[in-house]
Amino acid sequence: MRKENLLTGDRPTGKLHIGHYIGSLKNRVQLQDQYNNFIMIADQQALTDNARNPEKIKKNLTEVALDYLSVGIDPSKVNIFVQSQIPELNELTMHYLNIVTVSRLKRNLTVKNEIKEKNFSESLPTGFLIYPVSQAADITAFKANVVPVGEDQIPMIEQTNEIVRSFNSIYKRDVLIETNALLPEKGLGRLPGIDGKAKMSKSLNNAIYLSDSPDTIQRKVMSMYTDPNHIRVEDPGNVENNTVFTYLEAFCLDKVKLKEMKEHYRRGGLGDVKVKKYLNDVLQAELETIRNKRNYYEKNLDYVFEVLKKGSLNARSVATETLFGVREAIGINYFN
Incomplete structure (x- = not known):
């Protein structure tokens, strides 16, 4: 039976932290045998609000690739590719923009929330406003039947499927396929920052990174x-x-001990320092293998870039096939 295609990815705006790890990276490792996996490093999407600092994106692209490999994503099973190296995505975006209104983009709840979060007003970059369309191009280009997302990204999936239906209806061909959101299991939500704030991020300086040293992790845990x-x-x-x-x-495997600690803490007699020391031990054990793998790949960057190059070539061949179908439907393959 033919495997379905699955697309995931990250914007390279910083190193990946343990929130990414528990929220998506572990899941990607588990899914890499079940689907034809495409994992995109979305550098063009990151440039929509970092256009004046491209060096930041270039540097972090390498960091994200290192994090992928260090957690166990296997390039023999997964196409890890760089968005900007697939020019077909840009043309697909342009074609889709012709069937999406500005008012519809502004109604996208994910976009509305991020515009507010980033304090954009009249200075809103056009590239940022249209990134739901760009994301639709990414998803449809690789014929992704499945896209793992959090609840906050559901509006993006809905808009992608609207574009698919509109395109197929306008051009009277079933060229594009709709996609399905793969939601995380109920239970653990997004990890808060170490300061207790709802979001873990580099800008808030409240994250524990996969690449952090043992001493750095301990210091951050003890300040939690x-x-x-x-x-x-x-x-x-x-x-x-x-x-x-x-x-x-999120991280403790000994659920019996964790239950006992919770009960002890609730009734009193268990200090914060002791609980933090236990968390530090748990995190150090979880991240040691990841950190060691990362150190290895940092010394073999030629291999890392070869992985990205090969993955991008494979991804581009799929996107080229999709674009050919789109051009045929519109009627602009004039010379083929």
């Missing part, structure tokens, strides 16, 4: 936000909205 009312060891503590316990819920 807990229960502000748990002042003395004997005080009863709250494990809900307690960042240390949120991280333990």
